[in-house]
Amino acid sequence: MHRVPPSGGPIPYASASSIMVVLSFTLVLFLASGCSKEEINQALETAKSKTKSMTNSAVEAVEDTLPESGEVTLNLKPNPIAISNAELALMTIGDGRPNVVQITTYDPDASARSYPALLLHGITATSKASSLAGEKVPCDVYFQENESSPIAMTQPREAMTVTFRQYNPTDKALTATLGMISLRGSDGSVIEIEGGDVLAVIRTETN
């Protein structure tokens, strides 16, 4: 059972690299202090055991935190950014109009918005979030890097394609890849997004 996104991502990589650092650091410490071969072997075993336990706790930590927050990697030109929160809402109106898929990296109900802030808003015929996997949804993009930076959004007649990849029923999470899009800034600038990845936790599903 996959508890982490199948394609891997910044959080698993980050956890693995920190484990490697701990392992190397333990070995260096023992070698530097002039220990015997047995002592070194014992230390290695201890380190392995510690590493295993850290790996487990890291996975557990990922399991604990990932479904809580989700994540977006936005390949902004020239510097990609990671946003450590992503929630998906699938909203059905019920009067025959299309359903709404909404991905937010901030809490829409909070009085103050967290930055960078991203909203993806699109319509779909799909009425269940789990069925979105495999769907391509054209979405309006709204983005602001920080409170004082210009706001960027899709131009009229344009939309970013969000391709939903996989649904994780345990964590109620969806992965998706983002298409390329050129946004207009509120100051007249052009903001290029060269794709990205989303791991979004399904928060709301109204039917």
Next chain:
Amino acid sequence: MFYFCQFIMATTLTRRIILASCTALLFFGGHTPSIANPTGKDPSQPLKTHGTIEGAEALANELHQTYLEELDVVTRMFETRNDPASFSDRQISKSAARLWKARRDAKHLELMSEPIGADLTRKLFLLAVQIDQFGLSYSRTPRGSQMMTTLIIRLRTDSPRFQKFLSQAASSLQKSSDPEVFTKQMEAKGMQMRESLVFFRPLEHKKYLFNFEALLTAGDVNHKKLRRTRYLAQANDKIKNEVASAAAATEEMKRICQELDQTGSATLDGNVKGDGTQAFAQVCKLWVRASANLTRANAIEWMVTNQTGNTKTNDITRLKKATLIAMTDIINSLAEKTATDQIPLIYTNLLRQISQVDRRTTGRKQVSEACTDALNELAKKNPALAKDIDAYTQATAEPLKWRNRFANEQAGYLSSQQASAEVLLNSKAPIDTSNRPNFARRRGGETLMVSKALNEPADWMIGETAKRLVGQSIKEDRLIRLGPNSRTGIIPFTNGHYANIALNLSPEKEIADLKVALLIDDEHHALSMAGMDAISSAEMQDYVSIGGTIQQVHLEALLTRFIAFPSAAMPLVLLGGLPQETTNLAPLEQTCWRLDIVPQWAHHRYFTVHSGDSKPQERKTAQTSK
């Protein structure tokens, strides 16, 4: 005609500007007696009369004609002022007499509370000063000296007859005879005397006039009192009529509500039966009509009280209250009588009407707030609709928030190079007086861009102001379109001015984009007030602000603007309010500037639009990167 056709077909922009101007003229010029106010293009047009008092328009037209003719005389004589021997004594006599009478008539127009009266008083005085100068200069020429000798003999010879006339006049005054007849006879004699006395120094006039001026003044006091009473009665009659019409509108609202409640339909304009949504529209119409009645009544009160404090504020508040009650009553009736499956259609129809009228009120959300409870009750009658409204509100809330912030920031960026109307109109700039008549040119200093007071001849004011303002870039707030088919938007009266905006913008693609975000198509309307306000304001082209270029400037008198005030011009004054004075000047002296603006961009609550944008195309997505 052929050239005119060629001209109007020249460019789309030109066509639109002309169309907008014609629409505006139709709306604002339809009920007013005179043809037009002075503009930058045609400064010589007279100020419009409001015509509250009978005969004012005819008198104003006659005096304006006299002014133009005498202006021509004075201008020509001023050219040869260094050669007074070339003057015609007959012309000087004739002009002096005409100007003396015209100045008295201008004062009469002032008594009728016509701003053009005050304007003509200023203009005619300036001409009279010049004619007096020419008279004295001529009297000092050899030919003039000879003429003076003849004149003095004649005045002395006529003196006994003149004194007899004065004695009869004094007796007539004591007997309180008809002041009209007295004034007419005195004026005829006054003009005759003026023909001669224009060649004498002012100190010498008394010698030949005896007690003529004292008698004339006494007669004027009587006549003025009589006229004032008569004019006040005419003005008060008009106020009464306007207030009665407003009260009738309130009663009509009550009747519509009762009939709707009892029968499920109501008799509306033209004796046609209408349903609840049509009754709601009728109440909105009645509110506009009655507000125009009270705006006119309020402005006529300005002329009665000679100050621009608003006396009809309470009536306006009562009207608003009655309207809001009628609106909620209609929604309650609809909630009671509408079949469940018809409620969604009725609900969205009402939302659209409410959002429209909300943007035309002073408080902006007064109508929607007053109707919220009744609307909620209506929605509850169809539980599925109530649920859909909640879901819709949630599904569209975030795009609306982002679009609103984006549009605000973009508008801030777009307007950074443009002065707001308030800043521009209150700024100072050098004045160019070269278009004034030759006798009135002076070195120009810096003056306020627009004057709040009619303190110089209107044609000079408009010419000099237009020279400085036309072509300037300006930002105005709160544009309200005159009607769904109108090509003109209005910036309501504020800070002593209002503006006509030629709606040359094409927001089709922005509207199409907004519809996608708001999940709106031909079969599905916005279900939230915010969503409906967004789309109805976009389709109506009611904007938060606009930036553009001033194309033309018009000078109007404040008093005339709001007495000769057609109901169709109601967007000039927001519903629930009255025009606010900007100075403590007398109503007769206050200006109301009109700017005609061609917009370069507009700020809608949820987007911005630039002139020259193309038509909408299919919504397309970029290729995915993976």
